[in-house]
Amino acid sequence: MKATNFKVISRLAGDVVVLYPQGYLNNLAGESLVSKCNSYLSQGIKKVVLNFSGTDFINSIGISLLLHIMEGLKEGGGVLCFTNLSKVHSDTFEMLGLTNHMLVFGDEEEAFRYFDSGSSS
C-alpha cells in the first residue's frame, strides 16, 4: 500500500470547527487529528465536523484514533458529526456497531443544518 503524508486542515465557521483529515488514517501521524480536535475543545469549540472527503483509507489504528476523538468529545460535552464517508467506511463503522454512537451526515451542509436546528444542544 502506498504511504501518504497525513495532514489535517481545519476551518472555523462560527462555533463549529470542520476538520479535514487528508491522506491515509493508518499510522501514528493520525494522532495530529486527535490533538487538533482536543485543541479546539480546550478553546471551548464543542461542535466538530469531521469531513472525510480527503481520507481514502482508515485501518484499525485509524479506528482507534477516531474512538479517542469520540470519547474526548463525549467527556468534554461536545458534539461530533461525521460527513462525506465513503461506502466502505460507512459499512465498516456499521459492522463495528459504531454508527449507533455517531452522527453521520452526507455532507457538511447537512451537519450544519443539524447544528442550526438546535438538536445538538
Added chain:
Amino acid sequence: MTIELKRALYNISALADLGKEITSEKDFGDKIQSVLYVIMGTFLANRGAIFWYEKEKRKIIPIARRGFDRKGSPKLKIRLGHVLPMKKNEPYSLADGEGTAAFHQFRDGVVQTGAEIFVPLWVRDEFIGLIVLSRKFTSASYSPEDFELLKVIANQIAITINHHMLFMDLSRQLDENKRLYEQMRRIYHDTIQAFAAAIDAKDVYTRNHSQRVAKYSVAIARELGWEESDVEGIYIAGFLHDVGKLIISNELLNKKEALTDRELLELRRHPALSYKILSKIKFPWKNVVTMVKHHHERLDGRGYPSALMAQDLDEGVKILTLADSFDAMTSERAYRDKLDLREALVEVKRCLDTQFDGKIVAAFCRVLEKEIRGDLPEPNILPHLGNDFDPTVITGLLEALIRELSV
C-alpha cells in the same frame, strides 16, 4: 455479505495491520504505540496499555498506553503477584473472574481505572509483559471470538517485546564490552608510556624523545590519511622504538666524546634489540615491530640493521625514521648542540631521497605549516619546538619545500 463475514474480514485486516507494525523499522516506542492502537481499534477499546516486565527491578512498567492516564482517574498499577496466577497468553476478564480473596483484592485495585481485560504475555516460560484493555466503546461485551483473536495477537506481541528485550540485553553487553575495552586500552597506553619514560630516562639528553617521536609520527600519518587504527599502531611504535636501548649501557648512551667503531656498532644494535624484545608481544596493530626494527634504515641502503633499500621500506618505517631524526636534530645531545627549526628543515631537505622520502617530508611540512597557521585544534609538533623561530621565515621555507616536492 453477512455481518460475521465482514467482521472476519476486518479481523484479518487487523492482523495484517499488526504484522505490518511489528515488522516495521520504526523506533520501538512508536512500534509498540502503533501495536496498541491496532489492538484498541480491533476491539474498540477506549483505553489500553501494554506493559513489560523489567526483570532486574522486578517491576511491570507501561511502554504504551492511551486513556488510562486521564486526569483524576486512579493510576493503573499492576503487580507481578496479580499476573502470575493468570494463564499464559490467555485473556482474563474481570467480569469472569473467580471469587477468590486474591482476585477480589486485585479487582478492587484496578476496577476504578476502567481496566477490564488482562492478557499476560509469555514466551515459553518467561513472563514478558501484559496487555490491558478497557471495556468496549460500544459497551458490547468481549466475545469468545474476540478472546481467540486476542490470544493470537498476544503471542505475536510477546515475541516482539521479547526480541526487543534480547536486543537491549545485547546492546547493554556490547556497551559494557566497549567500556572494558576502552579501560584496557587506556591501561595499555599508560603502561607503554611508563615504559617509554623508563627508556628515555636512561639518557639524560633524550627525555621525552619517545613521546615526541610518537606524536610527530601520528601527525604525519594522519596527514597522509591513515586509518585511525593504523595511526594508533605507529603511535605505539613511536613510544617503543628505542626499547632496545634498555640493554645498552648508560655510559655509552651518555658519552660526550666521539664513539669508537666498536661503541658505534654496540649503539647500532638497539633497533635489532628493540625488535627482539617486542617480537614476543602480539600487538593488535599491524607492523609495529617492523617499524621499530627499521627506524634507522635509509632510502639509499646505508642504514641499519638490515641495509634495506627505499623500495623495501614501508610508509610507516619512513614516517618513524623522519620523526626520530627530526626530534634528534631539534634536541640537545651529549656530543652537539640542537639545531633550530630553520636549520633542521634545511638538514631534512639536504637528506631528501638519501635518508628521507619526499612524500613523507611533504606531509610533515604540510602539518607543520597548518600548526603554525593555527589550523589544527591539537598541534602535535609545534608545542615541542619552542618559540625561537620566525613564523614567516619558516612558513616560506615550508611552502618552498612543499612546492619543490610536488613537482
